[in-house]
Structure formats: structure tokens, C-alpha cells
Amino acid sequence: MHFEELIKAIKERREMLKVTQEGLAELSGVGLRTIKQFESGKGNPTLQTLQKIADLLGLELTLKLKNIAPDK
Amino acid sequence: MHFEELIKAIKERREMLKVTQEGLAELSGVGLRTIKQFESGKGNPTLQTLQKIADLLGLELTLKLKNIAPDK
DNA sequence: TAAAAAAGAGCCATAAAATGCACTTTGAAG
DNA sequence: CTTCAAAGTGCATTTTATGGCTCTTTTTTA
Numbered sequence: 775m776h777f778e779e780l781i782k783a784i785k786e787r788r789e790m791l792k793v794t795q796e797g798l799a800e801l802s803g804v805g806l807r808t809i810k811q812f813e814s815g816k817g818n819p820t821l822q823t824l825q826k827i828a829d830l831l832g833l834e835l836t837l838k839l840k841n842i843a844p845d846k
Numbered sequence: 847m848h849f850e851e852l853i854k855a856i857k858e859r860r861e862m863l864k865v866t867q868e869g870l871a872e873l874s875g876v877g878l879r880t881i882k883q884f885e886s887g888k889g890n891p892t893l894q895t896l897q898k899i900a901d902l903l904g905l906e907l908t909l910k911l912k913n914i915a916p917d918k
Numbered sequence: 919t920a921a922a923a924a925a926g927a928g929c930c931a932t933a934a935a936a937t938g939c940a941c942t943t944t945g946a947a948g
Numbered sequence: 949c950t951t952c953a954a955a956g957t958g959c960a961t962t963t964t965a966t967g968g969c970t971c972t973t974t975t976t977t978a
Contacts, residue, residue: 775908777893783909793953805937814956820890820935820965821849832912836847837855840906866924877967879927886926890924892965 778815778822785813787831802830850887852896854889859903874902 775783788798795813799806804826811817812827821826821835828835847855860870867885871878876898883889885898891899893907900907 777897780893780907780909795956796954797911807937807939808935810956811936816885816957818892818894818935820892821896822890823853823936824893825849833909834847834912836864836910837852837859837900837905838908839913840904867926868924871967879967879969880965882926883965883967888927890965895966 781813781815784827784831784833787833793829793831798827798830804827853887854887856899856905859905861904863903864904870899870902874898 788795793801795809796806798804799809801810804823808817808819808823812819812823821836825835860867865873867881868878870876871881874881876895880889880891880895881899884891884895897907
């Protein structure tokens, strides 16, 4: 997932849970400003920040092997 | 995946590919110091840094739904 | 076990992330 | 159209990640 996809996934998940940016900020312990920046695509959050947010939304950050051109 | 698991996954992948921290640094464009810190558990890399590293190792960062106590 | 390579750590300067506050824009409900 | 809540933006400050150098420790290998 590229940057934009990660953002989109988080934003959608937040909205699905009917949580506002403000709510997310309070509950996750991440500053509101930071969340705003991130969701509006202007941020480059640290892993810690990302994890706090994902955690609260019931999402998990994982690393998986990329499919490099699976031959056919 | 928690912090330590992410680190472990990256480190293992790097070693599997027989790339040194130095090689990874050069190839990924991330500073050697940053990689050393990260792999030794002392870092809190930005998403961008993490992606550069993962990319080069053929790994992809993804967000997936956490399994919150799947009832049996 | 000695030499060489790789990994870890300290110091430091610079760039950038995190965050609060106040203000603007957008969007949805009436 | 008006209102109100949520989202986005500018600015300033503090904290911290990045990354170069150098040195130490650990690991590999000959």
C-alpha cells in the first residue's frame, strides 16, 4: 500500500466507525493537528503515530512480501 | 505487528537477501545511521523511511483489520 | 585466534514531525 | 439560506528523526 492508500484506508475506517478526527485524536493520544495533516495527505507520520492511530481503529500494520510480477 | 515484529521482519528479510545494512542504506537512499538505529530498536522511523526500506526489500506495508477475539 | 567485515553507539548539526491555537473552508441538517 | 459541526490551514514552538563521522563491540571467516 502506498502512502495515499494507507491514508485512505485509515480515513475510511475512521468514518465507518463514526469517529471524528477530534475523537480519534483524544482516544488515540495523537494530536488533532497531526491527524488532520495526515488525513489531508500532508504528513509523514512516524511509525509510532501511525500505530497509535491504527490501533485505535482496530487496524494492524503489517509487512508482507510483495508480489513481484507473479509470472502469469 | 508491533514495533519489534516489524523490525524483526525487516532485519530477517534483509539478511535473507544477504544485504548488509550498508548496502541497504545505499540502495534505499536511507542513511546508514537511520537503518542502524531502526534495526537496533532505537528508532521511530517516519512512514517514508519505512517505505523506502520495505520497498527495497520487496516488502509491502499494509493495514489490515485486526482480529479482535474472533468468537471461536 | 587473528584479521576483516558488519553492526552498534556517541556526538552533533539540520530538517522535519508533533502539537497547540486561532481562523477559514466545507458540508450536512434545518 | 442559515447554522453548526467537522475538516483543513497558517504560524510558532518543542521535540525528535535523519544522517555524517568516528569509535567500539560483535560476528564472520580465513
